[in-house]
Amino acid sequence: MNRLPSPDDLLILLTVARLGRFNAVAETLGTTHTTISRRIMALDKQLGGRTLERSPHGWELTELGSQAVAAAEAIEATLGSLTGALSNGEDSLSGLVRISTSDGFGAEFVAPALVRLQQDNPLLNVEMLSATRKVSQNRSGVDLEVVVGRMEVTNMQPVFLTNYFLRLYASPGYVRSRGLPAALEDIKEHGFVSYVESALQVAELGHRSSQLPAPKSSFQATSVFAQVEAVRCGAGIGLLPNFMVADNPDFVPVLPELFQRQLPIWAVARPESLRSASVRAVVAALKAEVSGRQDILAA
Template sequence: MERQIDYRHLESLIALLTVARLGRYTAAANVLGVNHSTISRRIDALQKAMGGHLLTRSPNGWELTDLGRRAMASAEAIEQAVEAIGSEKDTGGLAGHVRIAAPDAFSAHLAAPALAKLQAKHPQLVFEIVSETTRARQTRTGMDLEIVIGEPNVRKAASTKLMDYELRLYATAEYLEAHGTRVALEDLAGHRLNYYIDTALTVDKLDEATSVLPPIQRAISSTSIAVQYAATMNHAGIGLLPTFLSEHYPNMIPVLHDQFTYHSEYWLVGREEALRSRAVQETVRALNDAATTGDWFIPPFPAYDLSRG
């Protein structure tokens, strides 16, 4: 028979709620500002009080048991009650800690400005953005939301397409003057490419983007899109870059746009437990709205002349 939970277990219920959403004790500890052992003690105390296991380890991280799901309902009710109290002082009444993993360009140019606007409305919201370009993971990674390139294939998670985008070839006028302005697709073998590091690339869509190009020597490769832009703007080679950024920089000259373009998409992935959080729901809405309207942040990005010291 299930035992009653008293007020002493409020912190334990919040610990359970956070572990259930993130799938990892360490991630929950980071969000709650405690250490891993504190999370473990709180979960153990709650399990003793309820007379059974609330979590079970799986290949996807920690998952709720049937008893855990019943406890989770109580934890969510507490969370909603706390938010309701806050709404008496703040009409928005939205608080929470949301962790997001997203590719470099999406993180800097869409996620950060969109979430800054959301945070301005709800100052009690806290965001962590991990900038990474990888496929959606099957395991729980301690993130509430993942933004991935290409349609994901994940279990026990919801996914939705945020937007389509294109990769095209760009170079500076200085590079083309030095290496030839008349470029045909078959001539690319005589040029150099700024793009992702082959051995570090785990995203099929990004890997496929170069498959229809002739063999081309790499110039400067990086996991960072900012580095790829800096390399291209400093005349190191031709960059295979997203149009939603490149079209805003006058020194990015289109190369072979009548012969080559590669289509891709950004997708959002969220676990069921995380998506029940109002903070996560509003985060999803903000990201989707920004992607739909194309509300990109385009910072100044001059071509740097390093010879000036």
């Protein structure tokens, strides 16, 4: 090693370790994939070895890369302290945090938590991507994924946030015109609103895995907001998140004593991401949000 490694290149490596893909890093830093690749190659030359290697899960750190990331984290912490000092200690968090979340939970819980966090830290930038899917086994280009259902990952660190319920609901108008089923078997005589099964990654959210009988007709949508509106308009009985419609007079519970499905929600990130103060602050904000609103989640 002829000279000290570039602090900028070290910080780029840190971002690669957190996001896992050069394209995602380039988008975050406002540059190109080619530039990121060139800066990593320059860093490898400065350090005298490879810092990254490919794997089925994207770019992974080598032993040398882990040592370099530790140095990059120290630089990041020092710059964060300097930023806090220059802003009189008011803005302790800065930079960009990218979060992927299901659209319903994202709108109801993630967005309010992030807005409050950002109000306390005006230098913090947030990108929230809506995606109802399983946690990615490959690098997804986000710092944090908020996902529903079982955890089947080995290279990620899950943080449990809360449980919620999927229950059956209909609109008052639908109930007046079609009546309520007396038993689960009677659902086959009704319309049913749920996710598009062919596009659904989280099987637990769909009708097919619920073991409910096949309905007379179906209205399927990839957006839970479209499903909620379809039920409101009388399309049929819907399998909906309780926190979106509970205690809303536009929605009537259907067979609440006979059917419900409880699902967990997790915040999932790579270990490198969770070493970021901003990402940890986001996780803490999400935990505080769901803790303070357990009455809605349990309704």
